[in-house]
């Protein structure tokens with residue numbers, strides 16, 4: 001069974017081909033084996049006349065349990081816990097019931113991310129409807145694509161650009177304000193510069209049963225790096241390198257970037273990670289990329305002269321969800337925080353230039 005296979009629908013059209021890197025491209029999930037392993041899934045599995053184990057895909061409870069065991073078994077994730085905790089809260093006396101006109105639970109996911117994971121899970125596991133907001137173009141674009149590629153859930157999920165919504169409502173508010181009083185008062189710069197979260201993003205008269213959010217949100221990679229116990233992911237994790245570029249290509253480009261800076265790299269192509277060691281007496285970086293990056297690499301070489309020996313940081317490339325590669329840097333030596341942040345942001349620029357520009 002190859003990844004190029006195309007199934008014919010009953011109406012004669014081609015069903016969308018399964019992506020070749022989809023974990024089920026070569027072999028569909030083994031329902032019998034899953035039933036052996038997960039007793040909760042067993043009642044939904046039936047054996048056809050030809051001895052094939054399957055489930056009734058029109059049964060909501062069966063598809064819900066299948067989603068849960070596949071996420072757990074094949075992806076090692078219990079993402080659905082978050083959704084089930086909300087489910088428990090809604091069923092408890094802590095939150096008064098809200099009767100929406102549709103009778104459907106409706107949630108607001110602040111910062112839904114490129115994966116849009118919670119709206120997708122909430123809609124598929126429990127039939128809830130969602131508004132998922134975000135502020136970065138890449139997250140918004142991929143969240144929409146992820147919703148569109150699940151047409152059975154698309155009706156239930158709306159993706160909202162928090163920036164666009166709130167600037168529209170700011171304009172309206174400013175207009176109203178100006179009409180009332182055309183002597184403008186002092187502007188609160190801090191409030192203006194903050195990104196909107198709910199005000200202006202939630203529409204007037206909209207009602208939600210709950211609002212959820214999976215922080216942290218960082219303004220910049222520097223801010224993310226302020227906590228020495230966190231790996232330097234933040235906005236970079238949402239960089240979203242597109243399909244068509246494998247993790248291996250990105251790993252190799254990352255390695256080339258560090259080698260060009262005369263840094264020593266230990267690349268592990270099994271775990272898709274690179275351990276980078278800064279020398280205490282580095283040579284000037286050799287330029288392999290365009291002249292435009294010369295000054296920034298020279299800056300970093302000046303910084304390198306002040307640094308210490310030993311493995312300094314680790315870069316990992318991984319695919320968190322199909323279609324989005326994440327590049328994560330972890331600082332191994334706290335003393336190198338400045339150098340790490342500087343090199344990591346140069347790497348981010350480099351990879352964006354190489355992979356995002358090509359993909360446009």
Ligand SMILES: C[S@@+](CC[C@H](N)C(=O)[O-])C[C@H]1O[C@@H](n2cnc3c(N)ncnc32)[C@H](O)[C@@H]1O
Pocket residue numbers: 110111112113114115116117118133134135136139162195196197214215216217218238
């Ligand atoms: C840690 S990620 C969470 C992604 C996803 N919800 C998850 O749990 O995997 C945080 C997300 O919040 C977004 N974000 C940051 N500030 C925001 C704001 N003011 N409103 C909406 N989204 C925001 C970021 O762009 C990022 O996609």
